[in-house]
Amino acid sequence: MLILQAERDALLKPLLAVTGIVERRHTLPILSNVLIEKKGGQVGFLATDLEIQITTASADELPGEDFRLTTSAKKLQDILRAIPDKATVTLEQLDGRLTLKAGKSRFNLQTLPAEDFPLLSVGSASDASFTLPQRELKRLISQVQFAMAVQDIRYYLNGLLMQTDGNQVKLIATDGHRLAFASADVEATLPKAEVILPRKTILELYKLLQDSDDEINIEVLANQVRFSFGSTVIISKVVDGKFPDYNRVIPLDNDKIFLIERLTFLHALQRAAILANEKFRGVRLVLAPGKMSILCTNSEQEEAEEELEIAYQGGELEIGFNINYLLDVLTNLPADTLQMAFGDSNRSTLVTIPDYSNFKYIVMPMRI
Amino acid sequence: MLFPWQLQDWQRLNAERARLPNAWLFIGPAGTGKLEFALHLAQSLLCEQLQADYQPCGHCKGCRWFEHGTHPDFRRLSPQTDDEEEGKEAKPGRKLPLIKIEAVRQVIEFAHLTAHRAGQRIVVVEPAENLNPAAANALLKILEEPPQDVLFLLVAQAAQRLLPTIRSRCRQFPLSAPSPAQALDWLRQQGVSNAEAELAHNGGAPLFDHDPVLAKLRSQFIDGLGQPTFASILNLAELVDKQKLPLAIPLGWLGKWLHDLAGLSLAGIVRYHPEQQAVLQQLVLRCDPVALMRCQDALQQLAPFGQHTLNTRLQLEALLMDYLKIFAGGRQG
Numbered sequence: 001m002l003i004l005q006a007e008r009d010a011l012l013k014p015l016l017a018v019t020g021i022v023e024r025r026h027t028l029p030i031l032s033n034v035l036i037e038k039k040g041g042q043v044g045f046l047a048t049d050l051e052i053q054i055t056t057a058s059a060d061e062l063p064g065e066d067f068r069l070t071t072s073a074k075k076l077q078d079i080l081r082a083i084p085d086k087a088t089v090t091l092e093q094l095d096g097r098l099t100l101k102a103g104k105s106r107f108n109l110q111t112l113p114a115e116d117f118p119l120l121s122v123g124s125a126s127d128a129s130f131t132l133p134q135r136e137l138k139r140l141i142s143q144v145q146f147a148m149a150v151q152d153i154r155y156y157l158n159g160l161l162m163q164t165d166g167n168q169v170k171l172i173a174t175d176g177h178r179l180a181f182a183s184a185d186v187e188a189t190l191p192k193a194e195v196i197l198p199r200k201t202i203l204e205l206y207k208l209l210q211d212s213d214d215e216i217n218i219e220v221l222a223n224q225v226r227f228s229f230g231s232t233v234i235i236s237k238v239v240d241g242k243f244p245d246y247n248r249v250i251p252l253d254n255d256k257i258f259l260i261e262r263l264t265f266l267h268a269l270q271r272a273a274i275l276a277n278e279k280f281r282g283v284r285l286v287l288a289p290g291k292m293s294i295l296c297t298n299s300e301q302e303e304a305e306e307e308l309e310i311a312y313q314g315g316e317l318e319i320g321f322n323i324n325y326l327l328d329v330l331t332n333l334p335a336d337t338l339q340m341a342f343g344d345s346n347r348s349t350l351v352t353i354p355d356y357s358n359f360k361y362i363v364m365p366m367r368i
Numbered sequence: 369m370l371f372p373w374q375l376q377d378w379q380r381l382n383a384e385r386a387r388l389p390n391a392w393l394f395i396g397p398a399g400t401g402k403l404e405f406a407l408h409l410a411q412s413l414l415c416e417q418l419q420a421d422y423q424p425c426g427h428c429k430g431c432r433w434f435e436h437g438t439h440p441d442f443r444r445l446s447p448q449t450d451d452e453e454e455g456k457e458a459k460p461g462r463k464l465p466l467i468k469i470e471a472v473r474q475v476i477e478f479a480h481l482t483a484h485r486a487g488q489r490i491v492v493v494e495p496a497e498n499l500n501p502a503a504a505n506a507l508l509k510i511l512e513e514p515p516q517d518v519l520f521l522l523v524a525q526a527a528q529r530l531l532p533t534i535r536s537r538c539r540q541f542p543l544s545a546p547s548p549a550q551a552l553d554w555l556r557q558q559g560v561s562n563a564e565a566e567l568a569h570n571g572g573a574p575l576f577d578h579d580p581v582l583a584k585l586r587s588q589f590i591d592g593l594g595q596p597t598f599a600s601i602l603n604l605a606e607l608v609d610k611q612k613l614p615l616a617i618p619l620g621w622l623g624k625w626l627h628d629l630a631g632l633s634l635a636g637i638v639r640y641h642p643e644q645q646a647v648l649q650q651l652v653l654r655c656d657p658v659a660l661m662r663c664q665d666a667l668q669q670l671a672p673f674g675q676h677t678l679n680t681r682l683q684l685e686a687l688l689m690d691y692l693k694i695f696a697g698g699r700q701g
Contacts, residue, residue, distance in 0.1 A: 028438045050440045050484060118433060118440040121485045155480045198481065223482035237481045240515040 003067045004038065004091040006058070008102070011043070011089060012080040014056040015073070017232055018047040021054060021204055022073040028118070034073035035117045038066050046117075047073055050237075052201050053120045057231040068114035071098050079107050120235055123222035128164045128193040130186045131215045134229060138209040139334065140171050141202060143182040143359055146328045148199050149175035156241035159198045164190035164220065172246050178325045179246055181360040193220045196239035201225075205234060249362055251348050254341035256287060258312035259354060262338050266330040268306040272296040273323050275304035282368040283323040287342065288316050296323065319345045320368035329361045370408050371401045371574075372554060373546035381409065381541065382422050391511050391520035393496070393538035395527050399573030400545045403494050406521045410490040413519065414439055430485060440484035443475050445493040465675070466500040467493070472507050479510055479518045487517070494523040496530055504531050511537045546574060565643045569624065585611060586621055593625050594647040596695050601688040609681035616674025618684055619667060622691070626664050629655060629694075654695045663690040 015034065022032055026049070035046040041061040047054055080089070083102045092099040093111070100107040132140075141160075149157035152175060163170040167190065170183040205227060209216070216229035227234040269283070276283055276296040286293040290313075294306040319342060330338075335353040342349050351361040370378055392409075396402045408424070411434045415424035424431050433439040445467055475491055483489050493499065499507065511520055511534065520538070527535055546554065548567070551574040555563040560578055569586070570576040585607070592604040608618045624640040631637045633652045638645050666687055673683075 028440075030438055051481060115429070116433065116436055116438060118438060118484060123486070155477065237484070240480050240482055 001093055002064070002090060003093050004043065004062065004064050004089075006043070006060075006062050006089055008080055008083060008085065008087050008089050010058050010060055010062070012077070014043070014045045014058050014231070015077055015080065017056045017208065018045045018054040019073045019077050020207060021049045021052050021200075022047050023049050024074065030070060030112050030116055030118070032072060032074065033070040033112055033117070034076065035068065035070045035114055035119075037068045037114070038062070038064065040066070046119075048118065048120065049200075050118065051198055052204060052237070053235045054204075055233045059231065067093065069093060069098060069111045070114055070117050071109045071111045075109060076100075120224070120237075122226070122235060123224045126193065126220055126222065127191050128220035129217065130164070130169065130188045130190060131217045132169070132184065132186060133213045134209045134216050135211050135213060136184055137216055137218075138206065138211065140169075140182045140184055141206050141209075142332055143334075144171045144173040144180040145202055145206065146332055147173040147175060147178050147180035147361075148202065150199070152176070156196055156239055156243055159196040159239045160202050161194060161196050161243040161246075162220075162225070163192075163194045165192050166190060169218075172243070174244070174246065177322065178329075178361065178363040179249060180329070181246065181250075181362075183358045194243065195220055195225055196241060196243055197225060197236060198239055201234070201236040208232065208234070249348065250360060251341070251343055251350050251362065254343040254347070254350055256312070256314045256317055256342040257339065258310050258314075259337050259339050260292075260308070260310055262330055262333060262336055264308060265338070266327070268294055268308055269323060269326055269330065272304040272306050273327065275302045276323050280366070280368075281322045281324050282320055282366055283326070284318060284320050284368055286316075286318045287312060287314070289313050317342055317345065319349070320366045321349075321363060322366050325363045329363070333359070335359075369404050371404065371546070373544060373550045374401060374405055377405065377541075377543050378408075378421075385422065388519065389539040390514050390518075391522060391538040393522045393524060393527065393530075393535065393540045394543055395524055395540060396543035397545050397573055398525055399570060399575040400543065401575055402523045402525075402543050403492075404575075405543055406492050406494065406523050410434070410442060410492055410521060413488050413490055414442060414485075416485070416487070430487070441487065441489045443478050443489075443491045445471055445475055445491060445499075446495070447498055465498065467498050467503050468500060469503045469506050472499070472503045476506070476510050479515055483517060489518045490521065491518070492521045492523065496522040496524040496534070497526070499530075499534075501531070504534055508533055508537065545572070548572060565641075568642050569640050571640065582617070585613075589618065589621050590625065590641065590644060593622070593691070594644065594651070596651070596692055598692065601692060602685065605681050605684040605688060608684060613680070614675050615670070615678060615680045615683060618680075619671055619674055619687075622687065623664075623667055623671075626660065626667065626691075630657075630660055630664070633657060633660075651695065656694055656696070659690075659694040659696070663687070663694055666690045 018034060024032065026032060031049060037044045043058040043062055045056050079100060083105060087102045090101045096111055098109040098111050100109065144160060148160055152158055157175055161172040167185055167188065168183050169186055172181050214229060216227055219226045223238060225236050225238060272283060272294045273296065275298050277298045284295040290309060292308045292310050296304040329351055337354055339352045339354050340349065345365055348362050348364050353359050394402050394406050411424040411431060412418065412422050414430045414434055416428040416430040417425040419425050430439065434442060447465060447467055479489060514520060522538055524530055527540060551567055551572060552563055555567060555574055560566060567574060588607060589604055592600045628638050628641050628648055629651060631639060632648050633655055638648060641648065670683060670687060
């Protein structure tokens with residue numbers, strides 16, 4: 001029985017948006033499938049990996065009757081990609097099998113019952129709901145996501161804390177060695193709420209967000225977060241845990257402060273990093289009035305030394321860091337000039353952007 | 369599914385529903401339906417239209433998914449799932465013996481994410497004694513204080529084989545074994561032929577893998593044991609080897625046979641082979657108790673290699689030679 005007829009792109013585009021999270025190998029076979037649902041002219045695609053559920057709808061109204069089925073996401077995607085651009089695709093369903101025809105090509109695919117697909121039960125809405133331009137959210141995420149922990153035993157660090165308070169949204173990520181904080185103003189008065197978004201959700205969301213002024217709506221639900229943009233809706237589970245109090249780690253009385261060109265500093269570090277110890281990645285920064293030296297040595301006693309002129313008139317200081325933690329922040333910041341604030345060699349260092357309070361990066365020193 | 373002999377246990381459990389602990393530990397002898405009981409409880413907790421007496425409805429979304437093994441809020445920690453995850457076909461009789469730490473870590477990750485449906489998240493650990501020490505220790509923290517709406521159900525044969533730290537974090541719940549009459553009734557309902565003998569052979573535990581081919585082979589094997597001659601022994605080893613059975617199976621049969629021989633000669637009790645009482649009686653007359661113990665010792669030494677790729681025929685022949693020696697003295701005297 002014929003259930004759908006559409007141009008290739010009308011199916012492929014929404015399908016590609018959801019298949020990013022589909023895992024090839026999973027203990028539950030149905031999770032490698034995509035749920036295709038047609039309801040009143042709109043065809044929706046839905047995929048889940050039990051952490052995130054993504055739905056999109058096709059842009060155009062399509063004729064035909066309503067139906068629901070699931071079939072292998074990967075195979076459907078490969079087939080649609082391989083057939084010519086403007087080809088018309090017809091889908092037919094018979095006895096639990098799906099037949100896809102385009103021109104003289106014919107594909108017979110297996111389906112699984114749509115009722116067996118594990119849909120998330122969506123929690124009740126809350127007042128913590130706001131909109132941001134996609135570009136803005138993408139920028140916020142790019143400023144903090146690199147600091148998220150990877151498979152840390154402290155499960156609550158394997159994600160990103162999202163806080164709403166008044167007219168501000170704050171994103172915080174930390175792995176215990178460094179912490180990144182970014183915030184943005186929104187046109188809403190938000191209640192105090194906080195959720196920890198799983199690492200995978202953030203990475204997936206970042207891939208799907210576009211550099212445009214189109215808006216994305218974010219709602220904090222009970223035990224879930226919903227992101228809606230365009231015709232795509234992402235519902236993510238959240239991490240059940242308590243994020244550490246980040247305010248207590250932000251150093252306030254660091255007195256060795258200077259401004260530095262981001263790219264100059266970045267390039268100097270990148271050169272020095274070549275000879276940094278491969279395991280510990282240590283770098284020594286030596287501050288003296290007017291200059292900063294960057295020193296790296298590796299296990300083979302090779303040395304790299306860089307010297308930068310800086311506008312600094314404070315006391316001398318020698319401090320060690322993991323060079324990757326410095327490279328990460330320097331690579332991901334949009335600003336040209338940074339402010340570095342050092343305390344002493346045992347205290348954390350604060351990286352900020354001058355005259356801009358919406359970004360902070362704290363990195364712990366390393367004894368070398 | 370609940371077995372008829374578990375109805376009282378179910379009532380006893382329901383009385384405690386108001387104050388469910390963070391973890392249950394179900395204990396009972398092998399083959400009496402402990403896992404089924406735990407799974408039934410899990411299904412009832414995940415059912416979205418609970419029936420009277422806390423019975424799951426069997427047709428809501430939660431129940432359907434559960435029955436298909438696809439419920440997103442349910443995880444099962446057992447050696448088999450580990451095997452499947454690595455993508456290898458689980459060969460019968462050769463499952464990974466231990467639950468490893470990677471599997472436990474995945475479960476911990478699962479438990480710290482919020483639920484897929486609005487209800488609880490359930491983890492069944494079975495058999496809990498197969499957690500290796502690292503895995504057991506990794507489980508401790510979350511077992512002590514699981515996130516809200518997460519419930520652990522552990523299933524074990526003997527609590528004392530678990531780490532004391534695991535034991536103390538669970539509420540223990542001994543499950544009753546069926547009475548012989550209940551077990552027989554149930555077996556007959558399942559259409560098992562020769563129910564008494566099978567039940568006796570499995571020590572009164574009704575949930576054995578009923579495999580007619582294996583049962584026939586076993587009776588051939590036992591008959592062979594009943595006539596301990598050199599030729600019949602060699603035939604037996606060949607018989608087992610041809611079927612490519614893992615060593616553990618004939619070892620089990622022989623172990624039970626030796627147990628009955630010893631039992632009959634020392635105390636007059638036959639546990640596993642009541643239908644062979646006459647044959648056993650004959651054998652006991654010729655049996656040398658010291659050689660019997662020696663044969664049992666040899667069997668015990670071989671037992672840990674039951675799933676090993678040792679040459680089954682060689683090992684079995686060696687063991688059966690020991691078995692022959694039990695009766696060697698009798699023939700001379």
